[in-house]
Amino acid sequence: MLGRKGDTCVLIKSKDDESAFLKELELRAAGTGPSAKQAASELRIRKAGLKGEAESAYLIDFHFERSPNWAVIHDLRLEHRGRTAQIDHLLINRWLDIYVLESKHFNAGLKITQDGEFLRWDDYRKTYTGMASPLEQNERHIAVLQDVTQTLEWPQRLGLRIAPTFHSLILIAPTARIDRAKRFDSSRVIKADQLKKQIDKSFETENAFLGLLKVTAKIVSGETVAAVARQLVALHRPLQRHRERESAPATTRPSANGRIEPTFAATATPVAAAIIQPPRPPPPMPAPSVPGPPPLPAATQETGVVCKACGKRAGTILYGKSYYFKCDACEGNTAIRFTCQPGHKPRLRKDGSAFYRECADCGSSRLYHRNRT
Template sequence: MIAKDYAAPPTADRFQRAGNEAEKQMAFYLKRAFGDDPAVHIFHNLRFEDGQDAAQIDHLVLHRSGAIIIESKSVTSSVSINERDEWTRQWNGRWTGMPSPVLQAKRQAEFLRKQLGAHREELLGKALFGLVQKGFQAFVIDVVVAISDQGVIQHRGRLPEVRKADQVVDRVRELMREQAGLSSLTSRDPRSKDWGITLKPEELTRTSAYLRNAHRDQQSSKELERTPTPAHRLAEPLDRQAATEVYTAVGPVVAPRVATPKFAPATPAFTCSKCASERLEVVYGQYGYYFKCLACDGNTRIDLKCSTCSGKLRTRKSQRQFFAECRTCDTSKLYFTNPA
């Protein structure tokens, strides 16, 4: 059954549109396979928040014996995966490195397990004659990466977690059988001593309802850039002030040692120097911080200068947020927040 249907977020970015098409394709395959099965709950575009942390799951398959996270990737050319699980992608005839979507999906699985575990008392019953609270520590959450049907996968070694989109359903069914086997009391799988629980039907229903209610929508990056900071939220620029509050879409973050702001009030819109996409994240490399494009995997220099002294600004990282700091003028301002 479809517990949360697919809905593509509006965007003017052609690379994001391609990503939406890949997710729509995968959603179609999952609906055709499990749409009428009440024992299998399908979710699309799930996003959870935990304080300033968040996780976006493209597709989630939930049943009584486990869950499968499916990460969709739009690939119109080729991806290559070596024996060390390092990913490269072909773009305009060139091969460039890219973050591993398998590791990305595994981080989402860890986030999901943490969220479920925090609500175990309301979602699960008790075991051992009602004396011990059940938990999600042994609940199996597997991951699969879905590559667009038109893409080509080149790899060396085993490739259990990556499939073409039209092959994902078969892999999901395999994983569901394995998860049910681990949960069986007669299982001979050595992993079953650490993994495998079976939710009761009412526990599955409560867990499914919790996931729907815990979902939080997020504005697109363009909408966030165009949303002005409310005037009543701006910190007053007093030199005696020890800190100023910098507001973002996720709430206030206190930045120490801040004097009167010397920057323009509007956050600049950064784009990829290769494809002009705004889907970027800040990463650290051999020569310092730079922008990595999530659309074409291209690299773009971060070259920020102080509007007062024209000096080069230093980047300071705080979790997913990045601040531009001028040591000469003793100023600091949030200039970018990495996507979850």
Template sequence: MILKDKTQTSSASIKLDAGIKQEHDVAFYLRRAYKNSDQIMVLNDLRIEHDGESAQIDHLIVYTYGFIVVESKSIRGEVNVNEYGEWSRSYKGQWSGMPSPIKQAELQLKLLKQYLCANTEKVIGKFLGIQQGLGARCYDVFCAISSDAIIDRSKAPKDIADKLVKSEFVTDALDTKMNFIKFYQLAAKIADTRPTFNQEELQHLCQFLLGNTLQQESNAVNEMPEVWPAPTNMTAAANASVQQPNQRAAVNKPDMVVAKPLAKAVQHTPISAQCKHCGQCTGLNAQSGRFGYYVQCGSCGGNTPLKRPCPACNSPNTKVSRTKSVYRLVCTDCSMPTTFILNSN
């Protein structure tokens, strides 16, 4: 059951947009697998605050036996995890170190456990007059990596390699970890000593998590990950007409439910142009070419199209217009104009 959907957001940063797309993809797979389940509750974009600290959890699975934190990570290129659990990634042939998303998820899970255990009496009731506890429940983490990444986990410790999955396999890994025993496996049920939540306790626990910390307002998750174009395809998108999301779903995934565009949004704040090659937001010079408007980076010399999804409704059906020195992104679906901030200095 999906108790908190993935928030529909957009960013002025191409790199941040890639992270948002990855979270939407994982939320899509979770929704498809568990939206009709009474034993598995999914909370996306969950914020936890406890003892002066806070954690923003991408995806929290609350199920009959415990809790699983899923950290979404957008990685393009290759990622390597060595025998010490240290992470590195490549971008255009250049390797660099990166923080471990597994360790990040473990820190989030630790704060969640501390928060729940500190509020045990509010979260779960008594059984035969004895207060039940939360410390012995199952607590696990996974990291869902972009499907187009190349992962080398050959030297990674087994406990880390087992927690690292690609987006399309995340529910398979979750099902294995949750290990729901079939009703006819009587011997296995007797041997299973994991304490359980009943359905009422699951609902109450999740409502406690949602109600005791200010959460971001969310809209229904888009059930079609392809609606978010991959960052590396933005140049190709500028070179050809953008295909309608429903047409793309009909060709690639005919069984998918097509999500309708969101309702017309309010006036959106200006967005800053950013070089997709080096991430610079300054020293950008606006140019016009045969495929439309773009900015040229003064630092690395790379070109970045100004065309991108609408920040108000996430529609890819946009066009860039210019009036004197002012550049605007206009959405053909919601008609919302958004001004670009071009920092040429």
């Protein structure tokens, strides 16, 4: 049991149950049309992400969930001053070291260039494709988390708040291949089964003086660590995904990890259901509500290519060295380029005479243009 004096089993929160949302995606994907294709794409991406998170959670719990020195939180979503952080896993120890862990699942492998660009292997196209940097995503998570901790009842020593230390690690499936560039420090990208060894190594590298200073100046009780973790869990704001009716409109909002989060009009998932026997957590602080950006165009709306020379939309998408638009009015050629969230790599997908603008990083897909047949 958590919170009993002398008992420091500190798995504070498990992953939220997403079975209802996955079932809804399966039903939508079984339909027809662009909305079904979008649901199928989102379902595929979400299942892969859940698989990676579950693998990492198992290894984290195996080593840390019953340790007297650690508090463990899975799936923590924080909203603060208009920013959102979706944290896969959080570890807090008695020295107030806070490890922010981002899980990534890759079917084939990952490549990190010397400039720090992350590429994933696309087995269908037999090439590497770009993706958002998980290191940068995690830095945004930490920025939000740092601000949130300033609002909590925090451990003090001699009347001063004990400063936490934040650590960023990216967890990759143990079976995945990682190609690393020698001139870029990718030491924070590790296999999930190497996590405990990585944390133990960070303690071993501290010299004796700094280690003694850390123990005497920062160490707190296991009960204090659990209390801090429960305050964070009380601020958990689950993503609203369950719709009240089939026609409920979807909107989007940006999160600190750079993804576009779909939100639906619905009843909130009770926060308490995700907490494992919390002993009287403090009341949650109100999170400011900031409206997200306008919704993406519907999948059936053709808002795509425009001729750069004459501004007309009538024409045909052709392929040379890459896809381009040939205008019927002036016969000019226009290169096709997309923009999305920072670090995202949207692409054009052809399906018969239809062309779709898709981004795997945020799970978006919409009809971009349709050639005349």
